[in-house]
Amino acid sequence: MLTSAIWLPATLAAGLFQAARTAIQQRLRATLSVNGAGLVRYLYGLPVALALWFGYAAATSAHLPPLSPTFFGFALLGGLLQIGGTNLLIMAFGERSFVVGTAYAKTEAVQGAVFALWLLGEVLTPLVWLGIAISVVGVMTLSLGGKGLKLRDVFGALWQPAARYGLGAGLLFALTSIAVKRATQTLGDGDVVLRALTSLVAVVTLQLVMQGSYVILRERGQWRAVLGSWRTSMWVGLLAAAGSAFWFTAFASAPVALVRTVGQVEVIFTLLLGHFYLREPLKRAEALGLALVVIGVIASVVGSG
Template sequence: MISSPIWLPATLLAGAVQAWRTAIQRRVSHSLSVNAAGLVRYLYGLPFALGLLGGYRLLVPGQLPSADPLFLLFCLGGGLAQIIATNLLILAFAHRNFVVGTAYSKTEAVQGAALSFLLMGERLNPLAWAGIGCGVMGVMLLSTGGKRMGPADFMKALGQPAALTGIASGFFFALTAIAIRRATQEVGGSDPILAALIVLVVTVALQTLMQGSYLLAREAGEMRKVLATWRVSGQVGLLSALGSACWFTGFATAPVALVRIVGQIEVAFTLGFGHFYLGERMSRSEVAGLLLVVGGVVLALAGAL
């Protein structure tokens, strides 16, 4: 059920900001371990998340809503799932290029649609499912580089490390989305933006505690590197907080599957950053895959109207 039209601009902005953040984070990851690169977005994102909540409270004053006891549980589960998903995505980058690594994770849209139906009973109309199919075809075209593949070749490709880590990343991102939506529903009050920002602050604080504790216990030397990269890492934190605020607003106001389908527009921004910011070449198959992804987004929007 869509409770506010703000979900659409929030989702589109989230896709753009996330692609930008991922491009910068990939550069940071060259000098950090997987866990350290993941911690960057939470540790440096927390001050900005607090700033977003504080700024919104100044613009829209009022009493803070109360939260159900399940609120913390959903924040904790969503935060942990996102840590796992982010680490898997960084591992996918190590096997293939930036665009393809992200493309594998975009199977999250179809995984999210299935999981949100099974766990939350959220249903989509036929046009939205057509959009999912179109988007998945686009993602697969991006992930295979436009090569002609028979069923045996396709199954072999799915067994490659990049595919396994990317698809697993998408699964945990889908779980993250479901947990965050449930967390926003546990926050009382009628302001979904305020609920999203409260969930954001609590979740990022828990993520900083979880991954920071792990890093100090297992990779203490990496913590010094995280602090030493504050100039670039600060940019990652800012973009991470902005992107998550937009995603959480989308989840608070629309079904998870719909937000994630439209969120596939991130692939378009990813191609742009991969080409212009990271200097990666854009092939014809990537353009064709992009068109399919965009077509899937259009179908999903048509189904939502």
């Protein structure tokens, strides 16, 4: 099923970088709009993405894969979907807590599995599907803030604004993964890391053009705020670019649903960051959610073998 053993460490690293980036980006919401907070990822992330690409190409003496209109089409689509998902996720933060907003968005694993089966023909084993289901139950346990798994609580939470924003973000992130994988596939069968970094540079460049243009036209004052926040924003860009490099590498090496499921270790990192960095209180029932996420991830990895 898998084309490279690199996908697992790449996914774990991506989850760690993404959790750290999101924690810092949440702090920017005090001074930036939704679009401004999203823009910092691309404005400060593009130099990092370019440095990673040139550094890797120089170290390996690799050559640029052939680019096609199809590649740029999928890169554009993936970039646009990720912008939408990021904005919805930031909006979810504003409705409840940092940990809860991220947990709702992590339904992207099961959404990604369904769409990858439909659009990419990625067939998963029953054990992987079971792992996805268990991990999603785990993140939903966390998202309910320790209320447990009572049916009325689950359905009641789904009607809250944070849930709608989070679920929408999960859908767009799942589709982003598929678009990015397709973009990478158009680059041939060469070095998987170089293909992933090439896709990363293209996507981030297009995202900067798209969201930067929107901010100039609709929220011009945010540009000054984004530039003025450089001390914090540069870390968001660094972590976002590094995390995306790992995500893109994993997507190019393994089924989308498997990567997204294992990537839910981000929730564990998020919970720890939410407690130690954002001072959010930990609840006893969250231990159950964490355990389910771990069990689901392990089942998915074993099932993929």
